[in-house]
Amino acid sequence: MKVYSAIPIMLMVICANLVHAERLAVSANVANVRSGPGTEYDILWKVEKYHPIFVIEKSNSWYHFRDFEGDTGWLHNSLVSKINTIITNGEVNNIRSGPGTQFNILFTVEKGIPFKVLTRKEGWIHIEHADGDKGWIHASLVW
Numbered sequence: 001m002k003v004y005s006a007i008p009i010m011l012m013v014i015c016a017n018l019v020h021a022e023r024l025a026v027s028a029n030v031a032n033v034r035s036g037p038g039t040e041y042d043i044l045w046k047v048e049k050y051h052p053i054f055v056i057e058k059s060n061s062w063y064h065f066r067d068f069e070g071d072t073g074w075l076h077n078s079l080v081s082k083i084n085t086i087i088t089n090g091e092v093n094n095i096r097s098g099p100g101t102q103f104n105i106l107f108t109v110e111k112g113i114p115f116k117v118l119t120r121k122e123g124w125i126h127i128e129h130a131d132g133d134k135g136w137i138h139a140s141l142v143w
Contacts (some may be wrong), residue, residue, distance in 0.1 A: 023054050088111055090141040096135055098136055
């Protein structure tokens with residue numbers, strides 16, 4: 001009698017799911033995060049444009065996601081797209097006029113502010129907020 005291990009099958013299932021995992025971002029100005037895959041589910045919270053998400057499951061036209069704090073929810077696929085974005089994860093984050101600490105601080109932002117990535121240079125990221133404000137942030141301060 002042959003005995004087969006379930007481990008290789010489980011690994012194939014896990015790996016198949018990881019292949020489909022992707023990082024997307026909110027493309028709408030504001031999006032409702034829901035408790036399930038449909039408009040009949042409760043709104044848990046709202047997220048703004050450029051909020052990055054990590055898709056963990058798809059259900060028809062809905063994405064189940066995890067965010068930078070590990071929170072999960074559902075977003076309709078019409079509200080997200082493949083945009084290169086970051087979100088600040090430091091308590092206070094300096095946004096500078098250039099890629100280095102020798103450049104002036106243009107403004108500061110708190111934890112959880114999303115930005116679109118314009119370019120990267122030697123550990124620094126040139127970013128743009130949905131309101132049009134631009135600047136540079138160090139890569140260690142973002143997710």
